[in-house]
Amino acid sequence: MTHIGIFDYGAGNLHSLVKAIEGADRSVSVDTDIRLSLKGDILILPGVGAFGAAVAAMRGAQGYVRSALADGRPCLGVCLGMQMLFDSSEEAPGSNVGIGLIPGRVMRLLTPKVPHMGWNEIEWVGSAKLPAAYFANAYVCEPDDVSSVLAWTTHQNRRFASVVRTANTVGVQFHPEKSSVAGRSFVNGVIDEILQCK
């Protein structure tokens, strides 16, 4: 039995995520205390909308997450959860909210239409794993080292990293749990993959 810990650091909707990854050989728990979430075999940082609330809830949790990831705990960050893996964000200037696992910054999208909302294609660097997914983001990740980028996505005049990976931590800018059948099978595949390389 694999145990998945989802860290609930905001007021977002986690129902679909839980249902998307639940299975016969998996238990999923949602906790507002990071220490409980880290009792699982894998940590998920979900994508909630409110950055301000997320920053407040995340305060104090970064240290625990940082040391767990340094110890090799597999982790999946979704949307804002992916952004949290980086050093800093323009959405919270001056604050040092990021977990800092992946060197780089989170920047505001400066495209004519923001947010980047809807289904967009995913351009994989290696073998394609999911052709398209549902996005809802106004900020994008800018890794210092593009070798961590597994896939890119383009919105209007801006190309950005939509999937990143370092060791057994994966970040996805889109919402696999909102990307129908293909998204569910993708996210379950990612979970299996990062658990294996533990």
Next chain:
Amino acid sequence: MTLMNRVIACLDVKDGRVVKGVGFVNLRDEGDPVLLAERYEAQGADEIVYLDISATNEGRSTLLDLVRRTAERLFIPLTVGGGMRSVEDIAAALRAGADKIAINSAGVRRPALFTDAAKRFGSQCVVASIDAQRNGESWEVYVNGGREPTGLDAIGWATKCTELGAGEILLTSIDRDGARSGYDLELLSRVASVATVPVIASGGAGSAADIRDAFTRGGADAALLAGLLHSGITDIQSIKKALRADGISVRMAA
């Protein structure tokens, strides 16, 4: 490579059941929302919208229960609108499992609601729902289910909602609603040309060609469908096939 055009299935919900008004009156029962939402996802719907037209408190709590049941079975985004009067109403809908909420009448009465909601939950989950009726050379915003004129110009109001924090505009033509004579392309293109957020066309879809026109001539990012789908005249898969044949980028169901 860019965002695909979205086809959104809208279910008007009253006391937990689906209804679809024609010209905002003559409500007709169309069935169980969860079953319909699942069916539309399987057909390739990109999103689902529930517009709640319940007037009573009992209806409201029925809606939240419905959202909860839907969120556990639906794996595409769910927007919930109707009766969103306060940040507390919005928080309750999001907690129940909505991904976005649509603000209509309450946003006209208290525009700060858009800002409060965006600050607390993020712009990406705040949809400005605007019901517009043509009045000569312009369009006027109506509230309370399209019954009450506000004196607001629809194009100006759309811009204002975005400035206040809305991350998307759901633009319904009252004149075309239920008429199946095509979207109001003039209204659409006027709003789409000034909008800095995605615009969803609503009211009047009668065929795949109408939906194509909303994208190509109206400049819409997404098209909302209701009666056309519930009636069984066509389905989303057929519509998307026709759109694709016309060169529109849409996602096909797996």
